[in-house]
Amino acid sequence: MKFLIMGCGRVGSGLARSLADEGHDVTIMDVRQDAFRRLTARFRGNAIIGDGLDSATLQRAGIENADVFVSVTQGDNRNLMAAQVAKHIFKVPRVIARVYDDSRADVFRELGLQTLSSPRFVTSLMRDMIFDESGDTPEDG
Amino acid sequence: MYVIVAGGGRVGFGLSQALLANGDEVLCIEKDAQRCAIVAEDLGSASYQGDCCEVSVLEDAGTGRADVFVAVTGDDADNLIACQVAKARFRVPRTVARINDPRNREIFSVLGVDATVNSTDVIMSQIVQEMPSRPLTQVLSLTGTGRELCQVEVTPDSPLLGQEIRLLALPGDSEIILIVEPDQTVRTQVNGLQLEAGQVVLAITREEQEPALREALTGVAPE
Numbered sequence: 348m349k350f351l352i353m354g355c356g357r358v359g360s361g362l363a364r365s366l367a368d369e370g371h372d373v374t375i376m377d378v379r380q381d382a383f384r385r386l387t388a389r390f391r392g393n394a395i396i397g398d399g400l401d402s403a404t405l406q407r408a409g410i411e412n413a414d415v416f417v418s419v420t421q422g423d424n425r426n427l428m429a430a431q432v433a434k435h436i437f438k439v440p441r442v443i444a445r446v447y448d449d450s451r452a453d454v455f456r457e458l459g460l461q462t463l464s465s466p467r468f469v470t471s472l473m474r475d476m477i478f479d480e481s482g483d484t485p486e487d488g
Numbered sequence: 489m490y491v492i493v494a495g496g497g498r499v500g501f502g503l504s505q506a507l508l509a510n511g512d513e514v515l516c517i518e519k520d521a522q523r524c525a526i527v528a529e530d531l532g533s534a535s536y537q538g539d540c541c542e543v544s545v546l547e548d549a550g551t552g553r554a555d556v557f558v559a560v561t562g563d564d565a566d567n568l569i570a571c572q573v574a575k576a577r578f579r580v581p582r583t584v585a586r587i588n589d590p591r592n593r594e595i596f597s598v599l600g601v602d603a604t605v606n607s608t609d610v611i612m613s614q615i616v617q618e619m620p621s622r623p624l625t626q627v628l629s630l631t632g633t634g635r636e637l638c639q640v641e642v643t644p645d646s647p648l649l650g651q652e653i654r655l656l657a658l659p660g661d662s663e664i665i666l667i668v669e670p671d672q673t674v675r676t677q678v679n680g681l682q683l684e685a686g687q688v689v690l691a692i693t694r695e696e697q698e699p700a701l702r703e704a705l706t707g708v709a710p711e
Contacts, residue, residue, distance in 0.1 A: 400565060402591065424541060424565040427572075428595075435598055450543035451569070454577050 348372065351413040351439075353399035353429050354420035358445065360385035362417065367392040374408045377420075399429045402436070410437045419445045427455055427462075434460065492517065492554045492580075494540035494570045495561035496527040499586060499607075503560065504531055515549050540570045543577060551578040560586040568592075571601045624702040627690070635694050637665075638701070644685040645707030654679040659700035662693040 348371050352359050355377035363375040364386065373392030376399050377383065383394045397404035399418065410416065416433035418426035423446045430444035443461045446452040452464035489512045493500045496518030504516040508531070516531055517540040518524040524537040538545035540559065551557065557574040559567035564587055571583035584603045585596055596604045628637040642649070648656055653664055667675045670686035683689075683705075693701050703709050 401589075402595075422565065424563070424569040428565040428568050431599055432595055436595060448542060451541060451573065454543065454573050458572070458576055 348414045349409065349412055350374070350415045350417070351405075351408055351410055351433075352376070353416070353418040353426070355382035355385060355394070356419060356421065357385070359417075359419040362419070363392055364390055374413075376404065376408055400425060400432070402432065405429075405432070405437065410439065413437075413439050415439070415441045415443075417443045417445075423448050423451055427451070427460070430460055430462075431455075489513065489555045490515075490550070490553060491556045491558060492546075492549055492551060492574070494557065494559040494567070495586075496520075496523055496535065497560070497562060499560045500558075501527050501530070503558065504534060508534060517545065517549060541566060541573055543573065546574060546578060551580060554578070554580050556580070556582045556584065558584045558586075562588060564588050564592050568596055568599065568601065571596075572599065575600060575602075624698060624706075626698075630692070635692055638691055638693055638698065640689050640691065640702060640705045642683055642685055642687045642689060643706040643708070646683065646685070646705050647707055648683050648704055649685060651683055652679075653681050653683060656683065656704075658691075658704060660694060660697040662691055662697050662701050664689050664691045666690040 350366050350371055350373045352363050352373065352375040355375050359375060363373050367373045367390055374395060375392060376395045376397055378396070378398050380396050386394060395404070395408050397407065399405060410433060416430065416439040418429045420426055426444040426446060430442045433439040434442040443463060444455070446462045446464050447466060449464045449467050452462040456462050491507050491512050491514050493504045493514060493516045496516050500516055500518070504514045507514045514534045516527060516535045517538055518527055518535065519539050521537055524535060528535040536549055538548070540546070551574055557571060557580040559570040561567055567585040567587065571585050574580040575583050582602050584605065585601045587593060587596060587604045587606045590606050590608065593604050593606065624638055624640045626636050626638045630636060664678055667678050667681060668688040669675065675681060689705060691701060
């Protein structure tokens with residue numbers, strides 16, 4: 348499987364490292380060179396400096412052959428725009444956008460885009476931990 | 489007509505003023521509190537501070553009854569998402585987005601934005617359209633300056649062919665400001681370019697320098 352990840356923050360870099368460790372073909376993009384410090388020296392994927400909103404950069408990163416595109420920059424709108432370009436222009440089979448604003452995530456989910464709303468996800472996990480009667484956190488249990 | 493203008497920068501502010509003067513109902517949404525305060529001094533209750541991509545902000549703005557939603561921030565992704573939320577969630581019949589990168593035009597169209605406006609394109613295409621095949625034409629008289637904007641097509645007979653623009657000995661204070669290449673590429677950074685036959689040159693000059701400028705660029709002495 349070929350993965351293309353936009354945004355080399357904590358989530359993007361972590362995802363890239365774990366997928367590459369499993370032997371997948373991974374390319375990660377970021378506009379800032381120093382973002383790649385989060386990748387370890389043994390990272391076996393490709394790291395490309397460039398703007399994922401620029402189609403030429405996406406092509407250079409191999410989007411035409413990608414099976415999965417994930418956008419996890421700090422900007423909701425950038426993530427949503429890039430994910431839609433991947434899905435509708437480059438026809439990537441599986442596309443996921445991380446979105447902080449729940450309501451915005453809903454709008455685009457209704458439009459058929461896979462979105463992960465991280466505050467909602469964390470809230471739900473937090474509630475599970477708070478109300479878990481055994482007193483154990485889900486990780487412990 | 490109720491028009492929501494997303495973005496209170498120079499374009500959004502000016503557009504809101506023009507629409508209000510035209511008798512339309514307008515709400516200009518600006519994210520930045522400081523900028524919004526400036527806009528509000530003039531627009532009053534026709535301004536609103538908030539993020540134009542947030543559903544709750546658009547709800548408060550009455551987007552459901554808007555006839556047109558115009559997104560004119562300086563960020564293409566913001567403009568796209570604002571228009572999409574307005575259309576998908578609030579069924580606004582017409583969405584218009586400003587695009588800053590002309591290459592995004594097709595993407596916006598595929599993703600359902602009804603119309604896009606690219607300011608660079610608008611200016612350039614108007615200029616190119618105005619270009620007849622005459623050796624030197626005045627495009628615009630620059631009122632009060634004694635100078636004019638003119639355009640010339642460079643011919644193979646120009647004595648200056650192959651020379652760098654910034655080194656050209658042009659008559660008086662004539663200056664080349666824009667070049668349209670034979671393939672219609674428009675170049676605004678002209679200093680490092682070389683003068684070539686087939687280029688259309690836009691220059692600032694004075695009326696009395698026109699003949700000399702024409703001769704320099706076409707090799708044809710005026711009658």
